[in-house]
Amino acid sequence: MASVDNTMSPHGGTLVERVATPDQAREMIGGLPRVPVRGQIATECLSLAYGFFSPLTGFMTEADVDGVAKDMRLASGYVWSVPLLFDLPAEQLADLGVKEGDRLLLTYQDQPLAVLDVEQVYGYDKEFLAQQIYGTTDDAHPGVRRTHAYQDRFLGGPVTLVNPPQIQAPFDRFFYTPRRMRERFAENGWSKVVAYQSRNAPHVGHEWLMKSAWFASGADAILVSAVIGEKKVGDYIDEAVILGQSMLREAGYFLPAVHMTSILLWDMRYAGPREAVFHALVRKNLGCTHHMFGRDHAGVGKYYDPYAAHRIFDEIPDVGIKPVPTLEWFYCPRCGPGYERLCGHQDQKDPISGTWLRGVIAEGVKPDQGKIREEVFDVLLEAGQQYGGGSSFVSEGYLANRNPVYTVPAMD
């Protein structure tokens, strides 16, 4: 195993940026075989090219997948926890005549998006991969299901963005590449920033989780990094998540001097502790120095111990971003904000459950300001009206007709 310094920020020591200028792009793509890709692959091309996944420069080769699956490390020795794979069916590869050393033009929304330099074409045991990454081969786990659904061949190699997509409203003002985010932190004078991972609209429990982690980390500021991506029916719509998170600051529950809201384009793997490590590395690339981890981080069903994400960092080398473990915050009729290790009225606690919140939002009846902030509640309803076909929650209709998060412009 290579001996590497996992503490460097960005991960691996150098921020990857593989974005061609328009002139370079035109030259690169001429005559290349075109391969249309699905949304997930397109998004990952984008994130790879902007360095969210530094030190990865592209989709993984077999040695990387194997290292990640078996040892939670890339072939280079750097810690990495979830695979980033580009799969294609063997027949399509044969039709295209793809071989190692070729260059492919990946297209999305019928437009050129990125160039892939094919370093390797290989197969990998999906059942083994699912077991290693998710700790289960149960198809009821969405990450396992997605693993089983991979085509039978994987293409590894670096990716270069040739046609940067345009992030659409309301997401555009929350999108920062790692380089741009680091510049913003410097402009704000923030040398320590604690990341908050979310895929939910915030209730007051989430707000206090952030506040307590801010105190616990000693950070200058909190970066909300909201995962925007694949949704299932019943989830908050992405627009509600990001607008609700931002409203906490806009309405004064956080001062702008200590709080910022951003998006991370990512289809959740629900890999529990392994996804926690991945989240930590991506936020380190964004310039964060700390990352809060609450109960059941990135978990699903009963596959992971609720605090597995607190413990996994004990088992891996220092990855240069400090985990800040948090327990549960809830509404206490005596304390107001109640914390699991502080509050002595837990027989009276209201965990502000998702089911209850869904109910009051569906009914439009404003709940106690101590459970969800009035302005957040309002913006969730507005987001539902504007983007969710009248609902703040994902419906079949939303999945079929949602506004794209980004569009790939026509290339001259």
Place this chain on the structure above:
Amino acid sequence: MASVDNTMSPHGGTLVERVATPDQAREMIGGLPRVPVRGQIATECLSLAYGFFSPLTGFMTEADVDGVAKDMRLASGYVWSVPLLFDLPAEQLADLGVKEGDRLLLTYQDQPLAVLDVEQVYGYDKEFLAQQIYGTTDDAHPGVRRTHAYQDRFLGGPVTLVNPPQIQAPFDRFFYTPRRMRERFAENGWSKVVAYQSRNAPHVGHEWLMKSAWFASGADAILVSAVIGEKKVGDYIDEAVILGQSMLREAGYFLPAVHMTSILLWDMRYAGPREAVFHALVRKNLGCTHHMFGRDHAGVGKYYDPYAAHRIFDEIPDVGIKPVPTLEWFYCPRCGPGYERLCGHQDQKDPISGTWLRGVIAEGVKPDQGKIREEVFDVLLEAGQQYGGGSSFVSEGYLANRNPVYTVPAMD
């Protein structure tokens, strides 16, 4: 200057304990000249003998006072910030024929209390001392006034307790010697404890100050160390302070697993930053690893910058207890608990002022649960009824007739 390790806990590395057994005591005191002492000196004998002021073994000699005044260090080189002096008039010394090497029996409440081994009899420039310790010679400063009121001779030398006083209710269950406190911490499994200095009954701002410092320090628990001692008219009576602080835990605003209430017998010097250092050292002797310091710690009037106590620790060596600086918590009608660096509604904030609290307590009208906890409010009124002649605040009558905090038993 001696090179010493200021980081050792207790301060100086060894916990001072100078308490004679009954047999030793009887033997020690036979035939000694008796010197009645005032309450402040009696209390300091007690604290010296139990090691609250380790490494001090008794009242200071001239070299110690001088080192403290000029360099904030004892003659031994250990950091120390406020003088501990035993003063007597020159005539009384002459009448007693006291000389260096003598042993005196100090009495209080007409009973033997402690033995002083007179190492040195000396004078010291009080004006210089006031200026060095308090940064002013203004007699309006209570510490300066007390300095000016010293008799003209000081007796330095070790003190041995020969007749341990009995702490009276309601204070008795909150009194722990440093040794006993350290045992309690160990019994509770607390390896990191953050101290909270108070001379007030707690409102919700104080409660959140403690909660935030608990997060910020990463401590296992909070030790409330309430200063019980000299009072002026209008202060909370000592009984209200300690019972109010304890009620926060008893009524569930803190779990017993993370919170403990104790007393420190001490007449506040109001020495601002120098008193902050003193508080840190005493709480280190109690076994604490962290000490929170809020706005205007141990200050009075306008003599000190409100955050001088945050900065003084930058100027002195690491003293083995970590300062945890805190800013202001207040009541915010939008946030609930509001913090100076987090809350964006500070035009609407209610600082929960002492004047306002005094008013509602005097009227007995229960205020908002978000400003002062119902159970705390009730216990403040009860304490006033039981101990304060009907008032939770110090009156002339209370000063004249208050129950003693401790009594010195008759010695066989």
